[in-house]
Amino acid sequence: MAGQGFRDELTQLLQARYPLLAVETHEEQRVLREIRAVAEDAHRLRTPRRVYVWSSTTGLAPAGGPPINETRSAAAALERVYGWGEPAVFVFADLHPSLVAEGGHRPDPDVVRRLRELAAAFKTRPVPLSLILVSPSLPVPTELEHDATVIDFPLPDQRQIGELLDSMVAAHRQNVRVTIDREDRDAIVAAARGLTLPEAENAFARALVEGGGLDPSDLELILAEKRQAVRRSGMLDIVPAETGFDAVGGLDRLKRWLTKRTGTWTPAAAAYNLAAPKGLLLTGVPGCGKSLSAVCVANMWRLPLLRLDLGRVFGGLVGSSEKNIRTVIRTAEGIAPCVLWVDEIEKGLAGAGGGGGDGGTARRVFGTFLSWMQEKSAPVFVMATANQVGSLPPEFLRKGRFDEIFFVDLPSAPERIAIWRIHLRKRVTDPFVGSELRLDDALFAELADVSAGYSGAEIEQAVLSGLVDAFAEKRPLRRDDLVRAVRSTVPLSVTQADEILAIRNWAETRAVAATDTSDDVAAPKPVVAPPPPAAPSGRTIDV
Numbered sequence: 001m002a003g004q005g006f007r008d009e010l011t012q013l014l015q016a017r018y019p020l021l022a023v024e025t026h027e028e029q030r031v032l033r034e035i036r037a038v039a040e041d042a043h044r045l046r047t048p049r050r051v052y053v054w055s056s057t058t059g060l061a062p063a064g065g066p067p068i069n070e071t072r073s074a075a076a077a078l079e080r081v082y083g084w085g086e087p088a089v090f091v092f093a094d095l096h097p098s099l100v101a102e103g104g105h106r107p108d109p110d111v112v113r114r115l116r117e118l119a120a121a122f123k124t125r126p127v128p129l130s131l132i133l134v135s136p137s138l139p140v141p142t143e144l145e146h147d148a149t150v151i152d153f154p155l156p157d158q159r160q161i162g163e164l165l166d167s168m169v170a171a172h173r174q175n176v177r178v179t180i181d182r183e184d185r186d187a188i189v190a191a192a193r194g195l196t197l198p199e200a201e202n203a204f205a206r207a208l209v210e211g212g213g214l215d216p217s218d219l220e221l222i223l224a225e226k227r228q229a230v231r232r233s234g235m236l237d238i239v240p241a242e243t244g245f246d247a248v249g250g251l252d253r254l255k256r257w258l259t260k261r262t263g264t265w266t267p268a269a270a271a272y273n274l275a276a277p278k279g280l281l282l283t284g285v286p287g288c289g290k291s292l293s294a295v296c297v298a299n300m301w302r303l304p305l306l307r308l309d310l311g312r313v314f315g316g317l318v319g320s321s322e323k324n325i326r327t328v329i330r331t332a333e334g335i336a337p338c339v340l341w342v343d344e345i346e347k348g349l350a351g352a353g354g355g356g357g358d359g360g361t362a363r364r365v366f367g368t369f370l371s372w373m374q375e376k377s378a379p380v381f382v383m384a385t386a387n388q389v390g391s392l393p394p395e396f397l398r399k400g401r402f403d404e405i406f407f408v409d410l411p412s413a414p415e416r417i418a419i420w421r422i423h424l425r426k427r428v429t430d431p432f433v434g435s436e437l438r439l440d441d442a443l444f445a446e447l448a449d450v451s452a453g454y455s456g457a458e459i460e461q462a463v464l465s466g467l468v469d470a471f472a473e474k475r476p477l478r479r480d481d482l483v484r485a486v487r488s489t490v491p492l493s494v495t496q497a498d499e500i501l502a503i504r505n506w507a508e509t510r511a512v513a514a515t516d517t518s519d520d521v522a523a524p525k526p527v528v529a530p531p532p533p534a535a536p537s538g539r540t541i542d543v
């Protein structure tokens with residue numbers, strides 16, 4: 001359980017007498033409750049400790065008690081703390097403006113220096129003393145990097161959010177109508193996961209007052225609040241996963257892999273001692289359904305889909321990308337079970353390495369992400385896609401990170417049939433537009449033949465461009481429109497034959513084919529891209 005994880009980690013660190021800790025969170029009240037629950041508990045610590053809180057408005061005060069005189073300046077408070085003689089935990093809230101230059105503030109060198117001295121001195125004191133920095137933004141200054149240990153503070157879990165909702169409902173039962181049953185209640189609680197406790201409180205308050213009370217329809221309101229809260233981070237987006245795998249032609253082995261693992265994160269799977277799957281890396285030829293499949297997983301598994309914009313992780317101010325990736329991880333774990341979609345991960349990597357950026361930061365950020373992937377126990381399924389496999393660093397491909405690396409190649413003949421079927425059936429629905437076409441296997445097979453070497457995206461484009469031609473002449477769509485549309489475009493497999501060959505060679509030894517070639521009656525996969533379609537001389541290229 002998330003809350004337990006924090007308590008256990010803090011217990012260990014306090015027991016081991018770590019002098020200086022740092023917690024990054026917006027939830028000051030909740031973290032303070034958690035710290036007190038550990039520090040004051042004689043079952044957890046051999047020597048329980050009193051908790052003192054400092055803030056610039058009140059000065060230093062025992063938790064729940066009156067402030068100590070003349071401790072409002074950070075320097076004065078630290079001075080006091082330095083000479084402390086009894087077991088204690090000091091929580092300093094929002095000290096960060098004194099620690100690092102940010103938003104026009106200048107750091108206070110005395111405060112930084114004092115903290116360093118404290119960190120050294122606390123280790124040798126006869127009584128256990130620790131200082132915890134708590135703030136929403138935690139850039140630890142370089143001087144303190146080696147002294148301060150950052151602990152992650154997870155978002156509230158199901159139980160904590162449930163307790164909040166129950167207490168709010170109990171408090172307002174008299175004046176608002178509450179018409180939810182146990183199941184609705186659980187769904188609302190689940191919908192609020194990913195929010196901080198104050199955010200959840202706001203969302204519940206709105207749900208209680210709007211529409212004359214709390215009813216099942218408030219689920220939507222909570223979900224909308226969460227979408228907004230997640231988007232506010234600027235890096236994550238909750239996207240609808242309305243497309244299912246029936247919109248994907250081929251890729252049978254990938255589909256089977258995913259189908260088999262449906263529900264492996266649920267309590268029902270616990271009896272089998274299965275770990276929740278970590279994630280997949282989909283590599284391959286552009287336009288063949290990688291991004292599409294990422295959306296379909298969430299649809300198939302009925303899980304929320306979180307899209308990560310890696311560019312934004314690195315796009316912020318210098319020094320903040322590490323904080324950004326921690327925020328992403330915390331949010332995803334808060335919403336878990338969920339699918340975390342990282343599209344074109346290699347671009348994020350490239351953006352991180354180049355452009356005058358600090359390569360060390362990029363490596364650390366990806367290191368954080370990768371070790372999280374390796375160790376995570378929360379069911380966050382990472383769906384990463386990559387077109388340019390050559391630029392992926394080897395540590396990405398090491399065992400233990402992704403469960404599997406799939407290679408998505410140009411569609412085989414049977415796959416092209418399926419893709420034509422999907423896109424024609426989807427677009428040609430009007431009786432007049434379809435009146436000159438028989439959408440049957442013979443047509444799909446013929447079109448599949450004509451489009452050898454074309455990607456799914458190119459087939460879809462051909463359908464669209466055929467429709468444009470037919471529309472321009474106000475007549476039904478004809479087979480010839482489609483054939484012409486195919487012939488008048490040069491597929492990527494021709495213009496980028498070398499690149500595709502390189503991806504295939506790379507994948508040969510490192511990835512599993514997403515297409516089940518054993519079902520495919522065709523000869524073994526050609527080593528070079530299929531030949532270009534017969535090119536009529538002087539053809540026009542459609543735009």
Ligand SMILES: Nc1ncnc2c1ncn2[C@@H]1O[C@H](COP(=O)(O)OP(=O)(O)O)[C@@H](O)[C@H]1O
Pocket residue numbers: 247248249250251285286287288289290291292293385408411419422455456457458460
């Ligand atoms: N196997 C496929 N089946 C059906 N449509 C496909 C397939 N592959 C690609 N497409 C079409 O092409 C579009 C772009 O494909 P996409 O998944 O973005 O490719 P990429 O592999 O580059 O991520 C999809 O949205 C879909 O409409």
Ligand SMILES: [Mg+2]
Pocket residue numbers: 287290291292343344385
């Ligand atoms: Mg894509």
